[in-house]
Structure formats: C-alpha cells, structure tokens
Amino acid sequence: MLLTCKQRVDSAEWVDDPQITEEDTRDTLVDQAAINRWIGGAHATLAHALPLLRACASDPICVLDAACGGADLSRRLVNEAHRLKKPIEVTALDVSGKVIDRARRMCSGYPEIILIKANAFALPFRRRSFDIVIASTFIHHLPPEQVVSMLMVLREVSRGYVVVADLVRSPLAFLGFWCFARLARFSPVTIHDGQVSVRRAYTPAELAVFAQQAGLDDWRLHRHPFYRMALIYAGASRGEDNA
16 A cells, blocks of 8 residues: 555545534544644644744734644644734634534634635635735645645735645655554544545645646745645745735
C-alpha cells in the first residue's frame, strides 16, 4: 500500500460522507485537534499566520478560516490576538453542518469567532474582505483543477495574505501516521481518513505548479516537519488588486 504514495490516489474519506454520525464527527474533530497539536498540522499554518497577525495593523484584524473543521486554529489565532491586545474577528466556515454544529460547541466562550456553513467555492464575501486567509489540511480533498480554482478564490477574498497548509504525500508520512494513530488510539474514521489523506495529498512540486496556474506571482513555498508544507501568498498585501 505504501507504494501507492508514488502517485496520488483520490479515494473517498469517510468524514466527507453526508451520512456520517454526530458521534463520528465529534471523535474525528477531537482527533484532528490532537493531530494539529502533535504532528505538525497547526505548526505548518501558525508558523506563518501568527507573525502576520502580529504585524497586521487593522482594527479589527479580519481572518477567514476556510474549511475550519473544529476551528482549533481559529481559537489559537484569537488567543494570540488577546495576548497582543489586538481586536480580531475570525470567520470560520465549513461545508458540513455537523462539523459547524460541533465547532460551535468547541468555540463556546469565543465571541470573536463567527461560524458559518458555506461552500469554500461559493464564498459569501466580497473581494478583499479579509486581512489573513488560512486553509489548513483542505486542498488534498480536491482534484488538481479544483486546487487551482480554490487558490484563486482564496486570493480573491484576501486583502493581505493567504496561508494554505497541507500534508505532503510520502510513504514515510503514511507509515508515520499509521504508527501514531494506533498509539494514540484514534477512532476508526480518523485512522481510515488519515491514511487516505496521505495518499490524496500533493507534493511541494505539484503545489508549486498549481500556484503558477492560479496566477499567484508572489508566493513562497515552505516545508515543515512531519511531512507538511505551506504555500504563502503575499501579493495583495503588496499593492496587488488595489482597485
């Protein structure tokens, strides 16, 4: 099965099934928060988003968390804004109503976070609505042509920066997750979907091509530990699309 990581395999993830139970949704989001905390998911995003937050002078700072899952990254951003005594508004969206319902419970006590059910391909926002746009562990769910479209959509609603972080497809990433998931006693859904996610993920070279196809002229690609990568787009923050 590890050899399949040489080529992307677009298998279905159970979490994307509209019939997934609320219990499985809950367990998956709890597991995802642990993955973000311990094996690189949060770091690949926050290593770039937090410095941007610290440098941003908007009042309030407007952030979009696309495909937010349990919104644990949104909460981390709000916590950092509190520490800096900066006002912040985070709009966190996901296409799954079950996920949003669970995220609302997990975000109790965070009035700065607005959670909405929405499709990331049909964002209900005007262009240049957000200072910072993040999309974490999302693009591997999409076929190549939709990755390009998604990068264009995220750029459209950003007036500052876009941070797109995801897995890197690799046999070692597959094996590492397999071992970690069993030691951590993740749910069956998380174990299945984590393995599928690695096989669906892209490589840095593939993501660089998508960025070029999306017309992102001012972007940087970073590698992170635990087979993670992040694409940082800064074009709008440097005067692009000011009309």
